[in-house]
Amino acid sequence: MAEAAQTISDHIHKMLDDLTRAERQLALSVLETYPASGLGPLTALAKDAGVSVPTVARMVQKLGYKGYPEFQAALREELKAKVKTPIAKHDTWAEAAPSGHILNRFTEAVIENIRLTLGQIDPSAFDHACNLMADVDRHLFIVGGRITHTLAEYLFLHMQVIRPDVTHVQSTSNTWPHYLLNAKEGDVFVVFDVRRYENNTLKLAELAHERGAQIILMTDQWRSPVHQLATVCLSNRIVVPSAWDSATTTMLLLETMISAAQTLNWTQTKARIEELEDMFDQTKLFRKFT
Amino acid sequence: MAEAAQTISDHIHKMLDDLTRAERQLALSVLETYPASGLGPLTALAKDAGVSVPTVARMVQKLGYKGYPEFQAALREELKAKVKTPIAKHDTWAEAAPSGHILNRFTEAVIENIRLTLGQIDPSAFDHACNLMADVDRHLFIVGGRITHTLAEYLFLHMQVIRPDVTHVQSTSNTWPHYLLNAKEGDVFVVFDVRRYENNTLKLAELAHERGAQIILMTDQWRSPVHQLATVCLSNRIVVPSAWDSATTTMLLLETMISAAQTLNWTQTKARIEELEDMFDQTKLFRKFT
DNA sequence: CTTGATGTGTTAAAAATATTTCATAATTGT
DNA sequence: ACAATTATGAAATATTTTTAACACATCAAG
Numbered sequence: 001m002a003e004a005a006q007t008i009s010d011h012i013h014k015m016l017d018d019l020t021r022a023e024r025q026l027a028l029s030v031l032e033t034y035p036a037s038g039l040g041p042l043t044a045l046a047k048d049a050g051v052s053v054p055t056v057a058r059m060v061q062k063l064g065y066k067g068y069p070e071f072q073a074a075l076r077e078e079l080k081a082k083v084k085t086p087i088a089k090h091d092t093w094a095e096a097a098p099s100g101h102i103l104n105r106f107t108e109a110v111i112e113n114i115r116l117t118l119g120q121i122d123p124s125a126f127d128h129a130c131n132l133m134a135d136v137d138r139h140l141f142i143v144g145g146r147i148t149h150t151l152a153e154y155l156f157l158h159m160q161v162i163r164p165d166v167t168h169v170q171s172t173s174n175t176w177p178h179y180l181l182n183a184k185e186g187d188v189f190v191v192f193d194v195r196r197y198e199n200n201t202l203k204l205a206e207l208a209h210e211r212g213a214q215i216i217l218m219t220d221q222w223r224s225p226v227h228q229l230a231t232v233c234l235s236n237r238i239v240v241p242s243a244w245d246s247a248t249t250t251m252l253l254l255e256t257m258i259s260a261a262q263t264l265n266w267t268q269t270k271a272r273i274e275e276l277e278d279m280f281d282q283t284k285l286f287r288k289f290t
Numbered sequence: 291m292a293e294a295a296q297t298i299s300d301h302i303h304k305m306l307d308d309l310t311r312a313e314r315q316l317a318l319s320v321l322e323t324y325p326a327s328g329l330g331p332l333t334a335l336a337k338d339a340g341v342s343v344p345t346v347a348r349m350v351q352k353l354g355y356k357g358y359p360e361f362q363a364a365l366r367e368e369l370k371a372k373v374k375t376p377i378a379k380h381d382t383w384a385e386a387a388p389s390g391h392i393l394n395r396f397t398e399a400v401i402e403n404i405r406l407t408l409g410q411i412d413p414s415a416f417d418h419a420c421n422l423m424a425d426v427d428r429h430l431f432i433v434g435g436r437i438t439h440t441l442a443e444y445l446f447l448h449m450q451v452i453r454p455d456v457t458h459v460q461s462t463s464n465t466w467p468h469y470l471l472n473a474k475e476g477d478v479f480v481v482f483d484v485r486r487y488e489n490n491t492l493k494l495a496e497l498a499h500e501r502g503a504q505i506i507l508m509t510d511q512w513r514s515p516v517h518q519l520a521t522v523c524l525s526n527r528i529v530v531p532s533a534w535d536s537a538t539t540t541m542l543l544l545e546t547m548i549s550a551a552q553t554l555n556w557t558q559t560k561a562r563i564e565e566l567e568d569m570f571d572q573t574k575l576f577r578k579f580t
Numbered sequence: 581c582t583t584g585a586t587g588t589g590t591t592a593a594a595a596a597t598a599t600t601t602c603a604t605a606a607t608t609g610t
Numbered sequence: 611a612c613a614a615t616t617a618t619g620a621a622a623t624a625t626t627t628t629t630a631a632c633a634c635a636t637c638a639a640g
Contacts, residue, residue: 020617021606036370039329040363042598052619057599068598069626073330079369080326093405097413102553106546107408111401115383118397120303120321123387147447154440158534196570221318227307242549243563244448252538256396259532263392273533280486310587331627342589347629358628359596 008078009034015063022051023059035075042068105241113237113249121234121253129216129232130257132188134264139165139187141179141208145201146172148192151218151250155190158258161276162269171201180204185212193217193224194238194245205229218250298368299324300386305353312341313349325365332358395531403527403539411524419506419522420547422478424554429455429477431469431498435491436462438482441508441540445480448548451566452559461490470494475502483507483514484528484535495519508540 012027019027029049030038037045046053060071094103133140140159144152149170156168169179183189189208193201202225205215209229217223217230220238227233234253238245262269302317309317319339320328327335336343350361384393423430430449434442439460446458459469473479479498483491492515495505499519507513507520510528517523524543528535552559 022618033370036366039366039369041359041596043596053597054599054619055617058617076326076330079329080323083323083326093408094411094413094416095409096411097416101413102550103408103411103413103416103546106549107404107542110542110545111404114397114401116322118383118393119324119385120299121384121386121393122300122303123384123391123393126384126387126393147444150440150444150447153443154437154537157437157440223306240545240549242545243552243559244545244548246545247444248538248542248545251541252397252400255400255530255532255534255536255538256393258534259396259530260392262533269533312588332629333627343627344590344629345588348588 008074011063019059019062022055023062025049026051026055026059035079038075039072039079102241109240110246110248113239113246114252116237117235117249117253125232126234126257127260129234130260130264132214132216132231133159133190133257134163134261135188136163136165136265136268137186138214139167139182139184141167141169141183141187141189141213143169143171143176143189143191143201143204145170145193145198146196148194148218148247148250151247151254152190152192154251155254155258159261161272162258162262162265163272169204171198171204176200176204177207180207180211183208183211183213187211187213188216189213190216190218191224191226191230192219192250193226194220194236194250195222195224197224197226202226218253220245298364302353309349309352312345313352315339316341316345316349325369328365329362329369392531399530400536400538403529403536404542406527407525407539407543415522416524416547417550419524420550420554422504422506422521423449423480423547424453424551425478426453426455426555426558427476428504429457429473431457431459431473431477431479431503433459433461433466433479433481433491433494435460435483435488436486438484438508438537438540441537441544442480442482444541445544445548449551451562452548452552452555453562459494461488461494466490466494467497470497470501473498473501473503477501477503478506479503480506480508481514481516481520482509482540483516484510484526484540485512485514487514487516492516508543510535 009031012031016024016027026046026049030045037048042056043053046056049056057068060068063071065071065074092099092104093107094101097103132138140163142152142156142159144150149172152170153168156166159166167179167182169176187208189205191201191205193205205217205226206229209215215226215230215232217226217233219227219233219235221235223233223235227235236249236253238247238249240246299321302321306314306317316336316339320335327338332346333343336346339346347358350358353361355361355364382389382394383397384391387393422428430453432442432446432449434440439462442460443458446456449456457469457472459466477498479495481491481495483495495507495516496519499505505516505520505522507516507523509517509523509525511525513523513525517525526539526543528537528539530536
């Protein structure tokens with residue numbers, strides 16, 4: 001199947017000497033705008049290269065493919081593989097473990113999730129979300145669900161240092177309506193909702209939206225119904241070889257947002273960190289030396 | 291012509307809201323291995339995405355193309371243009387953002403952390419930790435600190451489903467000595483302690499160790515002093531371009547351990563999941579349909 | 581629970597694309 | 611220069627792919 005060694009374009013290069021005039025003319029045309037030209041219809045390629053239709057068919061057979069469609073399929077495979085970054089192909093992450101070990105399988109999946117998630121993010125929407133989160137004129141509410149409340153709290157802990165007026169609301173708790181009383185127009189809600197989307201979370205989002213609040217939604221690739229109310233919707237890939245979904249990609253995005261928000265608010269954040277450190281010193285919560 | 295925005299993938303992304311369920315499922319599949327999947331035959335794409343053939347035809351029309359071939363032609367054009375640009379290197383994760391954008395800088399750092407962390411893990415120690423965690427004859431205590439208690443709780447929520455006898459202890463709380471009363475020889479403590487190592491955590495670990503418990507430590511590359519008491523010590527890289535450290539790598543490792551533990555205990559886990567689902571159904575906590 | 585509207589998949593017809601056949605042109609060796 | 615060989619393209623055929631038509635299923639409103 002012409003899988004001699006490397007890429008198909010290399011293979012064509014090597015074959016160039018064994019091709020006839022018309023075929024070579026065609027081959028060079030294919031290489032000219034590789035691989036796009038080879039992915040179109042045979043007829044178009046022939047016309048483009050200035051050769052006849054059967055010439056194309058004959059050349060791909062000479063290259064070792066059964067027919068033009070098979071040649072195209074090979075090109076697509078190559079393209080697919082190429083899009084994966086070199087780091088994603090790194091198939092053993094824990095070098096000491098076999099490639100089938102859960103450490104490697106799981107990591108592989110997570111890296112792929114990260115790649116896909118980041119690839120689909122709209123940076124301007126992301127920046128907008130960070131600006132909203134860092135805006136101290138707006139009260140910041142952070143809403144998590146049954147599992148995601150851990151992520152919500154992680155965000156809360158950091159935002160609390162970065163800025164004042166941050167509240168952590170747990171949608172599974174029946175106390176959340178009380179928090180909503182304080183929400184006013186222009187306030188910001190960061191809502192976590194991944195599959196097994198929660199009714200409470202949706203209700204909370206609806207009420208917040210009615211009150212004129214801005215919603216930033218952290219969800220999965222299938223997107224929680226909350227997304228219809230959201231100002232910014234960040235969807236994460238979460239599928240891994242496990243009975244549960246992965247929060248790692250969401251964690252990454254979250255930390256990136258924290259980092260961005262902290263930069264936006266740096267003067268204030270710095271002062272607050274110092275104050276916090278002072279308090280830690282006084283309570284002797286931490287060890288003095290590493 | 292649908293050349294409204296920039297790339298076709300952007301356009302699809304923007305359109306996502308106007309698409310129906312099956313169409314969205316298809317669109318996501320297209321984006322997954324973009325652009326390769328869209329360059330193959332319609333039939334293959336439909337099968338790949340798990341939707342019917344006409345759905346594909348309808349979606350591309352919704353996107354503004356006259357038919358599937360026109361859509362493909364547009365993809366090829368885009369591919370042709372992309373290859374011409376010399377910097378086709380995939381060193382940017384969020385392609386739409388400049389390489390200096392925090393999204394790319396942060397992700398780059400995290401991936402590097404993952405690579406280094408996984409590279410240094412001893413698989414047999416890792417497996418040993420998973421076995422201990424999955425062993426239902428030992429009570430499992432999960433201990434987190436000021437920030438890490440969120441990770442601890444994440445682990446707790448999942449382990450709680452996988453097996454009975456799991457307790458979440460927060461070292462910053464003054465109630466933890468009470469939990470220790472129940473700890474007996476052979477029990478397992480998963481302890482989270484990253485820099486700004488906490489005195490309370492160390493004390494707790496010491497007492498647990500005295501009582502003959504096994505300690506699994508999740509720490510950073512400099513390793514918490516708890517490591518001297520630990521049966522297994524898993525150290526993570528945590529440095530990122532931020533004022534704080536990253537928990538993403540730790541989250542990855544955690545989820546991998548959950549996945550491994552769940553496999554070890556599968557029969558029991560499965561039964562427990564089913565029971566849980568039943569209860570969810572009865573409480574109507576979740577939405578029935580996506 | 582029924583109705584109407586919308587979405588979705590199965591099937592069949594239409595269109596396009598790819599392959600084969602064959603006649604002609606170009607090339608090579610004598 | 612002439613035959614033998616090989617290469618090439620036009621046209622016909624076969625195949626695949628795409629589109630259109632229809633029927634079933636699903637969901638929201640009354």
